[in-house]
Amino acid sequence: MYLRRAGLQSIFAFFAIELPLTGLPAPRFLMTTCQVGAEAALKHELAIRWPEFRFSYSRPGFLTFKLPPDAEIRDDFELGAVFARWYGFNFGKATGTDEATRLAAVATMVGDRQFDQLHIFPRDRYAPGDHRYEPGLTHESDMVDAALRAQLGDHITHEASPSAEEGQLVLDVVLVGPEEWWGGWHRARSRVSRWPGGLRRLETPVGMVSRAYLKLMEGLEWSRLPLKPGQVCAEIGCAPGGACQALLEVGMHVIGIDPAEVDSKVAAHPNFVHIRKRGHEVRRGEFHAVRWLFADLNVAPSYTLDTIEEIVTHPTVHIRGMIVTLKLLEWSLADELPAYLERIRSWGFTSVRARQLQHNRQEVCVVAEKPG
Numbered sequence: 377m378y379l380r381r382a383g384l385q386s387i388f389a390f391f392a393i394e395l396p397l398t399g400l401p402a403p404r405f406l407m408t409t410c411q412v413g414a415e416a417a418l419k420h421e422l423a424i425r426w427p428e429f430r431f432s433y434s435r436p437g438f439l440t441f442k443l444p445p446d447a448e449i450r451d452d453f454e455l456g457a458v459f460a461r462w463y464g465f466n467f468g469k470a471t472g473t474d475e476a477t478r479l480a481a482v483a484t485m486v487g488d489r490q491f492d493q494l495h496i497f498p499r500d501r502y503a504p505g506d507h508r509y510e511p512g513l514t515h516e517s518d519m520v521d522a523a524l525r526a527q528l529g530d531h532i533t534h535e536a537s538p539s540a541e542e543g544q545l546v547l548d549v550v551l552v553g554p555e556e557w558w559g560g561w562h563r564a565r566s567r568v569s570r571w572p573g574g575l576r577r578l579e580t581p582v583g584m585v586s587r588a589y590l591k592l593m594e595g596l597e598w599s600r601l602p603l604k605p606g607q608v609c610a611e612i613g614c615a616p617g618g619a620c621q622a623l624l625e626v627g628m629h630v631i632g633i634d635p636a637e638v639d640s641k642v643a644a645h646p647n648f649v650h651i652r653k654r655g656h657e658v659r660r661g662e663f664h665a666v667r668w669l670f671a672d673l674n675v676a677p678s679y680t681l682d683t684i685e686e687i688v689t690h691p692t693v694h695i696r697g698m699i700v701t702l703k704l705l706e707w708s709l710a711d712e713l714p715a716y717l718e719r720i721r722s723w724g725f726t727s728v729r730a731r732q733l734q735h736n737r738q739e740v741c742v743v744a745e746k747p748g
């Protein structure tokens with residue numbers, strides 16, 4: 377092994393080990409963030425997918441795992457966990473009652489290394505919706521970002537950006553508590569790994585009909601489904617209409633299906649049609665022109681999947697891709713996710729992925745796609 381322990385270097389809880397050939401810290405701990413409440417689901421996922429990782433430390437919304445001593449993390453490493461909003465490799469911790477002390481501790485951690493980008497983000501404080509809480513970057517994370525950039529100078533080689541470039545090396549600082557920052561790094565690869573903490577800034581438009589607007593926009597950005605303006609979409613469970621509002625905004629023609637009332641801003645849009653029925657009551661002919669299907673039903677996942685299956689497996693229906701919200705009415709339903717995804721694959725969708733989005737509540741977003 378090439379590992380060399382540098383040992384304790386200050387009064388701060390701080391360690392570092394180095395891989396001399398690259399100057400990058402050799403990974404000993406994986407850090408992850410998730411929605412408050414999703415910790416057990418994330419631990420369970422990792423126990424199955426990475427049994428050699430040992431759960432180590434956690435706070436609500438923040439977990440660390442000790443990696444095996446001989447771990448060699450390849451550059452294209454993907455954790456592959458639905459409930460991990462972000463992950464990176466730890467190489468230090470900055471504690472102390474005043475900010476100057478913590479800033480200096482991060483600078484010591486960085487040493488003479490250079491990183492392409494700096495990402496500062498908080499762990500979540502509450503479950504989404506609890507105390508009207510929305511996960512996201514904060515005024516505090518912006519302030520720490522500015523202060524650390526000033527402190528680190530040209531150790532961060534690129535200007536601040538809402539999204540790192542693919543392949544860039546990112547220095548991460550997770551604001552775990554007011555006096556507790558955890559430092560680490562990751563290589564930006566997937567779309568979400570390029571966003572600080574996997575988080576996008578909330579841009580709540582004036583007149584937003586429901587939070588589902590944000591959820592849908594995030595789902596589109598994450599999934600990169602190749603929707604083209606003018607194509608026809610359908611959403612099952614569309615009321616009051618936030619997701620349809622987002623789809624209309626990106627130029628889609630939208631069929632909204634829901635027995636409940638849709639907000640007048642959406643209902644009056646010339647490219648919107650409301651079918652006031654339950655999903656299974658809609659004639660299959662109504663889906664003839666539909667290429668993209670969305671579903672956001674406040675029912676158990678198996679019911680959502682039954683409703684979708686009847687539609688997408690019908691011979692006259694040609695759905696190219698879909699974004700489905702599966703409500704985890706109980707957290708224990710998270711264990712069923714692999715089976716839910718397998719069921720969707722069995723309908724002919726070759727690419728099926730799931731992620732708990734920043735704007736998801738106790739639910740996950742599934743994207744499924746057929747080749748174009």
Ligand SMILES: C[S@@+](CC[C@H](N)C(=O)[O-])C[C@H]1O[C@@H](n2cnc3c(N)ncnc32)[C@H](O)[C@@H]1O
Nearest residue numbers: 586588613614615616617618619654655672674
């Ligand atoms: C979470 S809300 C949907 C929010 C919506 N997507 C938005 O953008 O505002 C769930 C909706 O599912 C609807 N729903 C429940 N079962 C349904 C079914 N079988 N078919 C259609 N809609 C259903 C409910 O009436 C409710 O309006």
